[in-house]
Amino acid sequence: MPAIHSITVPKWGLSMEKGRLTAWHRQVGDRVSPGDEICDVETDKISGGLEVNVGGVLRRQLAQEGDELPVGALVAVVADAEVPEAEVDAVVAAFQASFVPAAAAGEGEGAQPQKIEIGGRRIRYLKRGERGDPVLLLHGFGGDLGNWLFNHDALADKHAVYALDLPGHGESSKDVGAGTLDELAAVVTAFLETVGVESAHLVGHSLGGAVALAMASSTPKRVRSLSLICSAGLGREINAGYIDGFVRATTRNALRPCVAQLYAQETLVTRQLVDDLLKYKRLEGVDAALRKLADNLFPGGTQRSLFRDALASTRIPVLVVWGGKDRIIPASQADGLPGHVRVEVLPDAGHMVQVEAAGAVNRLLASFIR
Amino acid sequence: MARTITYQQAINEALRQEMERDPRVIVMGEDNAGGAGSPGEQDAWGGVLGVTKGLYPRFPDRVLDTPISESGFIGAAIGAAVAGMRPVAELMFVDFMGVCFDQIFNQAAKFKYMFGGKAETPVVIRTMIGAGFRAAAQHSQMLTSIFTHVPGLKVACPATPYDAKGLLIQSIRDNDPVIFCEHKLLYGLKGDVPEESYTVPFGEANVVREGKSVTVVAYGRMVHFAVQAAGELAKKKIDCEVIDLRTTSPMDEATILESAEKTGRVVVVDEANPRCSLATDVAALVAEKAFRSLKAPVERVTAPHVPVPFSDALEDLYIPSPAKIGAAVERVANYH
Structure with a gap:
């Protein structure tokens, strides 16, 4: 019997309870394939395309543009063309009859971030998924574990996926020690030890990529594979104006144009996103931490540590993903890497490629991490 | 989180x-x-x-x-x-x-x-x-x-x-x-x-809600009433920008004026009595420095010029309400 697929409002991030459907990209009767974005969903913090992971014909749209829907609510139904209308209606009716929004049902929000002590520092992390080889997600400069909100759950189907806040970031301690790549790598290595993970697939974005590269050099046995997303550590050039602007910005008006450079599609930079970053930047110790890291890692506006040579000799599988419109670290740094490195450039995305092209990045990671 | x-x-x-x-x-x-x-x-x-x-x-x-x-x-x-x-x-x-x-x-x-x-x-x-x-x-x-x-x-x-x-x-x-x-x-x-220590600087208003039709300036408890009113007004296609002053001295004039220049329509909400109040002050600021942008007179929503009543019913009437704010915004939004 051909399947009937219910497409529901996804949960992007811990605090998301509802989303607003802002635009339909597919109409009833259109054919859809896995990876197609059928509509845009917007939350206070972020907006993104809702991707289907099934193929068929879009048979029902259960919401109109502008509607606000709770997480888990039915948005659309996809089924093959030969499925009778009555069967589609029956699935919709059954779904709606049994659907209770999570908030109304009083359910917990699922896994919550944990905090542990590592070498006198508090480290916050979030674990999703229990099965399979462990995966560790490492965010970039000024980011936090929330940078993976479109990716974390997608990987958790097949892996135990950890994301942490690096020292100086998110809700981890703001003490960055010497502020070197080696020190960050040592903290992450100690983290793996503390949570009982012998070795993990490392997925690093930007600065997080350089941390992963440093770990691959210092403790290769702990690294099963490297997925480097718009990664630092592969070339000297970095947008010094961005680093400096981000470190210096103390107001929303200063921060917004700066953060906009992270995205190819600047409309993704919502007021809430900027406000949340500003709140982070105002925490005690963050300013000093960011300055120290920037001074150490990007002295004089260029990257201090390069790992291109190390990549040539490593036996660890390496995937490099870049947004073609990256304005922070140019995608040209993906050129000329050793032959065993798999390189994928997603032409329309910027530095936050794992947000802007989440579906494509998730598919690349799923196919690479085995 | x-x-x-x-x-x-x-x-x-x-x-x-x-x-x-x-x-x-x-x-x-x-x-x-x-x-x-x-x-x-x-x-x-x-x-x-x-x-x-x-x-x-x-x-x-x-x-x-x-x-x-x-x-x-x-x-x-x-x-x-x-x-x-x-x-x-x-x-x-x-x-x-x-x-x-x-x-x-x-x-x-x-x-x-x-x-x-x-x-x-x-x-x-x-x-x-x-x-x-x-x-x-x-x-x-x-x-x-x-x-x-x-x-x-x-x-x-x-x-x-x-x-x-x-x-x-x-x-x-x-x-x-x-x-x-x-x-x-x-x-x-x-x-x-946040559990950690942090500061919020003086003289920086918070844009609680972004909007295009009318600017609503408030502070203290009135911010919540303004947001409530804005939610109701959105159903009538009136898109309010709500500004929380956070500090009244120093006051973030730039954010108020920037918003006033964008919307051309301003309502100021103040729980205080109206004479020589923040409402008066902000209204004067807008009239003086954003006059050319204004498409409607500035309205103030304040308590009346009387002491706070002890009677529950009268006290409720005394305090600016979301309904009063909504009515003022509608007048300003629909002014031609």
């Missing part, structure tokens, strides 16, 4: 963290310790509504109970500030401020100016403001504008738990006297507050 705590807990946490950080920070006020020096349970109370509860056992020599003599202990706090301490004095209800106006207006606010910039007065005076507490005319006033009027004082008026903590920490670290206004009906309000 920050945890959720109340406005009152956020203030308590700010005091505790600043006392831990800086030994010069002291807390003083009526029953702030809870009857120190008398037999019975210490730390029983922590101020009239318990905001300082728990501080006395942690810092027994830095939380002081004072006599019911505002002119005396506010003067003592100001003197201690000049002598190098960083006192946070609690003056229960803003309505009682009158008995120590000389200390505040003529001493604390003027020292830096009178002594050639050499004297600093890093004192914070925390005080409860606002109506709706069924506490009648002598315990319900919104006197923010009186302090805003006086050069040499800074005035903060947080609307959320996040701002309450960040603005209080900023107030304690600031080298000028700060009047820190706490709305008594917001004490129970819950919101996300």
Whole structure:
């Protein structure tokens, strides 16, 4: 019997309870394939395309543009063309009859971030998924574990996926020690030890990529594979104006144009996103931490540590993903890497490629991490 | 993710963290310790509504109970500030401020100016403001504008738990006297507050909601009413931008004017009486500096020019309501 697929409002991030459907990209009767974005969903913090992971014909749209829907609510139904209308209606009716929004049902929000002590520092992390080889997600400069909100759950189907806040970031301690790549790598290595993970697939974005590269050099046995997303550590050039602007910005008006450079599609930079970053930047110790890291890692506006040579000799599988419109670290740094490195450039995305092209990045990671 | 705590807990946490950080920070006020020096349970109370509860056992020599003599202990706090301490004095209800106006207006606010910039007065005076507490005319006033009027004082008026903590920490670290206004009906309000210490700078308004049709400027409890009204107005396709002033002195003129230039339509909401109020001040600012952008007269939504009534029904009528704000915004939005 051909399947009937219910497409529901996804949960992007811990605090998301509802989303607003802002635009339909597919109409009833259109054919859809896995990876197609059928509509845009917007939350206070972020907006993104809702991707289907099934193929068929879009048979029902259960919401109109502008509607606000709770997480888990039915948005659309996809089924093959030969499925009778009555069967589609029956699935919709059954779904709606049994659907209770999570908030109304009083359910917990699922896994919550944990905090542990590592070498006198508090480290916050979030674990999703229990099965399979462990995966560790490492965010970039000024980011936090929330940078993976479109990716974390997608990987958790097949892996135990950890994301942490690096020292100086998110809700981890703001003490960055010497502020070197080696020190960050040592903290992450100690983290793996503390949570009982012998070795993990490392997925690093930007600065997080350089941390992963440093770990691959210092403790290769702990690294099963490297997925480097718009990664630092592969070339000297970095947008010094961005680093400096981000470190210096103390107001929303200063921060917004700066953060906009992270995205190819600047409309993704919502007021809430900027406000949340500003709140982070105002925490005690963050300013000093960011300055120290920037001074150490990007002295004089260029990257201090390069790992291109190390990549040539490593036996660890390496995937490099870049947004073609990256304005922070140019995608040209993906050129000329050793032959065993798999390189994928997603032409329309910027530095936050794992947000802007989440579906494509998730598919690349799923196919690479085995 | 920050945890959720109340406005009152956020203030308590700010005091505790600043006392831990800086030994010069002291807390003083009526029953702030809870009857120190008398037999019975210490730390029983922590101020009239318990905001300082728990501080006395942690810092027994830095939380002081004072006599019911505002002119005396506010003067003592100001003197201690000049002598190098960083006192946070609690003056229960803003309505009682009158008995120590000389200390505040003529001493604390003027020292830096009178002594050639050499004297600093890093004192914070925390005080409860606002109506709706069924506490009648002598315990319900919104006197923010009186302090805003006086050069040499800074005035903060947080609307959320996040701002309450960040603005209080900023107030304690600031080298000028700060009047820190706490709305008594917001004490129970819950919101996300980081566990770590942080500051919210003075003179930076918060754009609580972005919109294109009408700018609504508010502060304190009225911010929540304005947001509520904006939610209703959105159903009528009126898209409000809501600005929370956060501090009334200094005041973020740039954010107000930028928004006024964008929308061309401005409503100011103030829980205070209308004459010489923040509403009047903001309306004058917009009329003077954004006149060419205006498409409609500026409207003010304020309490009437009467004392706060004791009758519940009359007090409810006295306070600007979301409905009154909504009606004013509709008039301004539909003005041609």
